[in-house]
Amino acid sequence: MGVVGSTAVVIAAKNASATAAYAVSSALRQSLAGEVIFVDDGSRDDTAAVAASADDGSGRLKILRLEQNVGPSRARNIAIESSTSPFICILDADDYMAPDRLERLFLAGGDDWDFLADDLFFTADYRGGNILDRLLPTATKLPLQLSLDAFIAGNISRKDRVRRELGFLKPVMRREFLQTYALRYDERLRLGEDLILYASALRSNARFKLVAGCGYFAVEHPTSLSGSHRTQDIAELYRALTELDAALGHNGYAPSLERLLVSTRNNRDFRILLDAKREHGLVGALGAISKSLASFPYMAREVAEAKLSAIKRKLSASP
Structure with missing residues (x-):
């Protein structure tokens, strides 16, 4: 079965009341989620209350509320610092995971990795049956160990595959590796923070393994391609x-x-x-x-x- 251990699922959210409960519920349905850390990053709606409404009573959900918006990098770092599990996994507040995603990911990954990611399924809804696309090109042979150069090349935008860069991957990360190399999200970034973290890890010789999709669903909203970044x-x-x-x-x-x-x-x-x-x-x-x-x-x-x-x-x- 390879390496299996308690995972902290980190969810950073701002004004995500429409999707927070679904994201939290999907995280709590993971048998290997020892902690679910939800950070309300200065929301002006009832995001925190909606997230709390999804609590299953298991004691695994922790909600941190920030009065001022600090951005995804700082919010994630705060969550990581407040967690203790040996593995860390990021979940975006408008995405969700299939109930067995983490277990299947560990099963597929073996133990030769520091970062373990699966292919993403893109969908337009929260039913899980309407898969629009996948992150990785269909010709990708999996599993594979990702090199720094291959990862960088996979982040160069293509007009025929919009928002399909490898920086969108949502791996499970070994806390020990992050601590050894003092890796955290660059808090100056509100765009590409995943890209820089993963590239920095690969620069430090991280074993970054990719496997076939295990159940991470990225929901594409009508505004997903709006180019809202400053x-x-x-x-x-x-x-x-x-x-x-x-x-x-x-x-x-x-x-x-x-x-x-x-x-x-x-x-x-x-x-x-x-x-x-x-x-x-x-x-x-x-x-x-x-x-x-x-x-x-x-x-x-x-x-x-x-x-x-x-x-x-x-x-x-x-x-």
Whole structure:
């Protein structure tokens, strides 16, 4: 059966009253969940009360309520620090797990891992039967040990697979490994915090094992693709990636990192361009372009594609 042990399921939530109870219930249904730590991260609705309503009376649920929003990284770190189980698993507040997910994950994983992740099922509802997609491409051969370079490459966005980056994985993590290498979520990040944590672990030679899907369901809402992240969030992720690049020392350990850096820089600069145009018009846009010439080819393509799409929509709407 391999390694089996008590797991702390960590749920950080803000204004998640519509989904908190379902997430908590799915965590408490895990036979291997020794603790369920729910952090209400400065919600302005009744998220904490809704989460508490899902308590099964087993004494495993702990609810921590933060008066001010601190972001997912700090909220998760607080939960990890307040837990004691030898294994830690993150569950997003609008996702859920099948009742036997953790048990199946441990069974599939054996004992040769520090991070153990399964493929994710994407669904539009909470019934579990309507699977829209999976995170990993169908050609992926599982199980496999994930290298740092393969993980970095798997986080480079593709327009044909939106929101399918490997940073969305929700592994079980060994507390001992996190403690040995002083790994925690980067609290400056509100975007890509998982990506940076996992990459940092792989840089420290973590054995990151992937297995077939065991029952983690990521619910895609109508607003999932809204691009709600702030420009500052993307800028902070770029900063964290440059720090990772510097720590690796350009020694060829992760050649895909340069591509991810360029992709993230392009995204950041394009968002800066849009912000400048919205706030200061054409003059502001030209000023933004002059400060980010390296990203100009990308920005020009994005603008051209947006205009072409607008023309096509207009033509298709014409009688």
